[in-house]
Amino acid sequence: MSEFGPTVKAFLHQLILAIFVVIWLIPIYAMVINGLKSEFDVTSTPVFIPPLHPSLTAFAAVWSQLDVPLLNSVIVVIPVSLVATFIGAMAAYYFYLLSVSKRRSLNFMSNTIFSLIALATFMPYQAVIIPLTRIEANWGLLNTYGGAIFAFILFYIPTAALLMSMFMAVLPRDIIDAARIDGSGDLRTFFRIVVPLTIPGIISTLIFNVIEMWNNFFIPLVLFNVAKQTLIPVAVESFTGGYGTLYNESFAAAFLASIIPLLIFIFLGRYFIRGLVTLGTGGKGAV
Amino acid sequence: MVVTVKLSKVTKTFKKGKRNVEVLRGVDLVVERGACMGVLGPSGTGKTTLMRIIAGLEVPSSGEVYFDDKLVSTSNRIIVPPENRNIGMVFQSWALYPNMKAYDNIAFAVKNKGEETRKKIEEIAELLDILHVLDRYPRELSGGQQQRVALARALAKDPSILVLDEPFSNLDARIRDSARALVKKVQKEFGVTALVVSHDPADIFSVADVAGVLLDGNFAQVGSPLELYDSPVSASVARLVGEINELDGVVEGGKLRVLRGVVERRDCQDGNVKVGIRPEDLRVSETEVQGMISLGKVRVKVSSYTGSSFRLVVSPLEEEKVELYVNSDRPMPINSEAVLLAKPEKIKVFKNN
Amino acid sequence: MATLEGRSRLRSILNKAALVLPTAALSIILLYLVLWNLYYSFTNWSLFHSIPEFVGLLSYAQAMSTVFFRSSFVHSLELSGGLILVGNLMGMLLAGLLYFVRSSKLRTVYLSIFIAPLAISMAVNGVIWLWLYNLQIGIDWLLVRLSLPALPWLSSTSTAFPSMFIVAVWAYSGLAVLFYLASFMGVDKSLIEAAKMDGVGTFKTFFRVLLPNSYQGVIVATALLFLFSFKIFSLPFVLSGGPTNVSLQTTVVYMYYLYTTEFFAQSTAIATLVTAIAAAVVIPFALLGLRRWVRRE
């Protein structure tokens, strides 16, 4: 490549990158424009052409079926991600205390717990669907907020605990020791010192969990069997339609389902990205 | 309640990979109530480890730690956890809580938060000259102010013992002296038992009543700072406590031969020995001086100014490789020749090993 | 004095308990679910045997002897293996391109675009791609315009799986890009500067300096691509309109299919298998990778 001049090289660099960026954006672009198409546009344009006569009819049509699932998702996901992050952070601090402990047995225990937390984080949660639905059926939790909340807490606390324990690894040892010397109990130290010092990590964990829970398709699929009562990803799936149906409604539904995570991603994306990086590398490396 | 701290045969072993590293090897130590003990040692000898064991942050591998007659730690067991030891500690890093203002940092350690506490904190702050920065965050404070906030935090809870880990090493050289004086002053004022750790002898000389030199996991010598300085038991101790020139010498029939000089030394056995002479016990001169003996002629290699006096590097004429540091009240031209003189009673003789 | 000490010890224990109990309780429930699952995998519980009996490994044998299992397991392996391969290549390529973008703002924007699919529900992504694969108004419309041959995409059994694979590459490559870029950014800047000084070209710098110093990127990208792709459920489910389309079925979809048709014991057997495979990757990754990297701080 060295036979090219630096300008050509820079141009090629930008060009190749631009091509990939465009390819990556096409599906999202399609989602944004096609929900705004009128019935006429749908029958006369492919998915790549912007609407000739923008209209909200598709949104109006799908709204009546998505309003409840959207609300359900908000009601379940927001509080659960807050609670899961907080509980996970508490466990992470306990885990931190174990890992700085000098006792061999505790150290072994902390390795075991770490593996279990990681396993619970990365395990295909589909694998416990039968016992989960059985238990929820016995407790009368199917088709209820309680049932979804229980499942989400169960599956996402490990993620929160794993993320937070990696964010906490950088807590200065001396400061935690100083708090002990100052007679502060573990809970007080957690609330007065650990939480304030790990706020960025807490936000990352929170954002990461909100997006992951919001987008989870499988859990509402098995826990809800009333179409109108489910969470948003499952509700959208009923708009796949067959060939020949109007695609503007599919895209309008897709857009409604993604608007919240996408907005979060656009404005707080760096926290989500930090969450991902930490999940993979234990917090080393910044982008 | 201020206590006497006693350590008995304390050992500490760390695991480093597969290897066991014995950091402390049977340390015995007593710090009397209200006394200020200094611990001196090179980097990595376990000074911080020793403090952490006293504080209860680290568990001894064997041995016991007592506060007065109360057993607080024993082999692999912490009996009184650090939160109940009522220790005031100033960390090497100061470890101020970054999310709290200076006042809250100090108040964090105090149990009851009444008006009385506020008054007391302000009194201490006044004493340490940080009253005007109490509503600042640690990151908004200068190094010296941070150190004083850390000290105030350690004092505010009326500690049974005050533990300071290299309290001056992170300070600018120019404020170190006043910081040392301040620590000494509050320690005496509060009458608190104190333990100061440092690798800088100047710290120990300015604050400690008693000092110990920690070498290879044990105290090589314990005594008053002056004792350590003037009668060190070994070359390593002498080196740690202050600058010293080390030379080879021979003792024969009560006479020590070093360079070209001969000194009476009845207390030494015959044989090869190490000889230590501090720079201030040496002088270069053209003439004889009363009470000093000659070590022979030397050539001046370097002459420099060190703040208050001149510092020379000289070599004996016939032994260019040997270099000695000498204090001088005046500069000397490079390559000039003169006679090297020493105070005979200050010449230290160590066993050769 | 003794009671005082006892009280303080009690306080310390209570403090620690308060920190860990909520998570511990939920973990025990999760563990219980996994063990429950394991237990029933050794029975013959199904629609026809509503009272489970212990049958040893029979349900495993039954569930794994079907042609569906074989094809779905092969699909899972192909999907994971292919994604690891292509994802790593995309990661190296795109992260390499991103690394040499001068403006850090622009780099972040590009990176965000590659990661954006991960912020959208895979079910929603499936809905979008269903239409992109439409034979009249989707990608084929473009291909015809460009005088290229149209492809049958999801509507033919031979192209359905590769079509889904493309969606997976689009959706998950961002992970690899992210971890490679993180690794590249961690490489000592002075090495790059030195290479520049020596007149080493960009390509050589990339292959000789950046890549060899980014082993962590390879490990993490590979591990996470595997862990994410092995549990892909929504894409095949949505793209094939349910769990029954054999050409897109993956192992977890097959497991779900067994569940919906009430072959419970067989479903739990597959679930156990999936858990074991995930554990075989997660535990070494957690202990040898994550744990060490965290500790090194």
Ligand SMILES: Nc1ncnc2c1ncn2[C@@H]1O[C@H](COP(=O)(O)OP(=O)(O)OP(=O)(O)O)[C@@H](O)[C@H]1O
């Ligand atoms: N938690 C630990 N695990 C393993 N080794 C340790 C640990 N803490 C200290 N050490 C080792 O013990 C030795 C003494 O450490 P320590 O921090 O007590 O030295 P120090 O005298 O305070 O040194 P410095 O003057 O540098 O502060 C060192 O070799 C150190 O590496």
Ligand SMILES: [Mg+2]
């Ligand atoms: Mg130290």
